[in-house]
Amino acid sequence: MTLVVGAGMHPWGKWGRPFVEYGVAAARRALADAGLLWTDVQFVVGADTIRNGYPGFVAGSSFAQALGWSGARFASCYAACASGAHAIEIARTRILAGLCDVALVIGADSTPKGFFKPVGGDRHDDPDWLRFRLLGASNPAYFALYARRRMALYGSTAQDFAAVKVKNARAGSLNPNARYRKTVTAEEVLASPMVADPLRLMDICATSDGGAAVVLASESFARRRGLSGVRIAAVSTVGPTFPNTVLEMPNFATDSSAAVPPPERAFRSSIASAAYEEAGVGPGDLSLAEVYDLSTALELDWYEDIGLCEPGEAAEMLRSGETALGGKVPVNPSGGLASFGEAIPAQAIAQVCELTWQLRGAAGARQVEGARLGLAVNQGLFGHGSAIITVV
Known part of the structure; x- marks a missing residue:
C-alpha cells in the first residue's frame, strides 16, 4: 500500500520566475505537511516541463539539485498533461516494489503569455x-x-x-x-x-505558473513514524x-x-x-x-x-x-x-x-x-x- 502523507503547492499565477522555484516551494510545503525532512526522501520524481530549457527536460535532477544533493535517487518523466500522474505512478511503483519507503513527486511550470503553441520549431512529423x-x-x-x-x-x-x-x-x-x-x-x-x-x-482555461508536490510513503514506514495519510x-x-x-x-x-x-x-x-x-x-x-x-x-x-x-x-x-x-x-x-x-x-x-x-x-x-x-x-x-x- 502507498500513502500520500504530505501535499503542498505554490499558488498559481503569472509570477515570471523560474519553474524550479515553484517546485521547490511546493516540495518544502509537502515535506512540512508530512512532518519529514528532505533527507528522509529516498526517491524524487520530477514531472518535466518542455518550455523551460534543459532543466525542464530533467526536472527530477533540477529539483533534487535545488533542494540540495542528498544522495537520493531521482527520475524525470513527460506525459503531456498527464505528466504529474505518471510521475506519481513511477514513485508508487518503486514503493510497492519495496525499493524505497519515501518518495517525493514534484511538478512545476513557468508558462508563456497567451495560449500554448508547439515546441521545437517546424517538425513535420509532429x-x-x-x-x-x-x-x-x-x-x-x-x-x-x-x-x-x-x-x-x-x-x-x-x-x-x-x-x-x-x-x-x-x-x-x-x-x-x-x-x-x-x-x-x-x-x-x-x-x-x-x-x-x-x-x-x-x-x-488560461496558461499559468505554479507548482505542486506530494510525499508518498509505504504503509510500514508511515506506521513506524506515526504518519497518517490517504491511500492511493x-x-x-x-x-x-x-x-x-x-x-x-x-x-x-x-x-x-x-x-x-x-x-x-x-x-x-x-x-x-x-x-x-x-x-x-x-x-x-x-x-x-x-x-x-x-x-x-x-x-x-x-x-x-x-x-x-x-x-x-x-x-x-x-x-x-x-x-x-x-x-x-x-x-x-x-x-x-x-x-x-x-x-x-x-x-x-x-x-x-x-x-x-x-x-x-x-x-x-x-x-x-x-x-x-x-x-x-x-x-x-x-x-x-x-x-x-x-x-x-
Missing part, C-alpha cells in the same frame, strides 16, 4: 505541429470542436457551458492556491469575448485502443477507423474504467472528482466519461446542482483549471493534493462533507492519460 499548421486548430479551436460536437449530439448550450464556469469560479474563490478567486455570473461568461465559437474567453487505491495510465489512432482531433476518420468497428469504450472512459477496476470501486462510490476542464464544455464530457451519468445527461446533472459544492458528487471542488489555469507538469499532482486535503477534511470552506473516495482524471496528447483514485 501531429501537434500539423494540427496547428495544416488545420489551423490551436488549442482553443480544438476545444471548440469538442464543444460543437457536444451541442450537435446532445443539445448542450452556451448557457450550460457558462454554468460550469460559474460553479468552478465559486469553488475557486474559496481556494487560496487558485489564480482566479472571483465569483462570476453566467451573464459575465456569455458577455466575454468570443475566442473559438462557441467558446468564449471565460470558457477556456489505483493509478491508471492506459493508452488508446485500436482503431482510435488519431488522438489530437475529434471526429476525423482514419483508414483504420473506417475499416473496423470502434472500440467498446472511448479513450477517456477506458482510463477511468481501468482505475475503477483496480480499486474495486465504481462511479457510485465517488465522494468527489477532479477532472481536466480545459474548457467548460469538456468538463461536461468528463461527467459521462467517468460514469457519473449516461451520455447526454451531463448538462441536466449540472443544472441539478449535483456536481456543485454541497451536491451529491462535487466535481472540481478545487476550482479546476477554470480557476487555476494550466501549469502542465503540476496539474495532475495538484489534483491529488486536492483529493488529499478533501479526504483529510482539511479543505476549509470548500470541504466536501464526509469525503471518503476521490478520483482525478487527465488526458494529454499522443495517447497519454491518467486516472488516480484515493481513499481513506
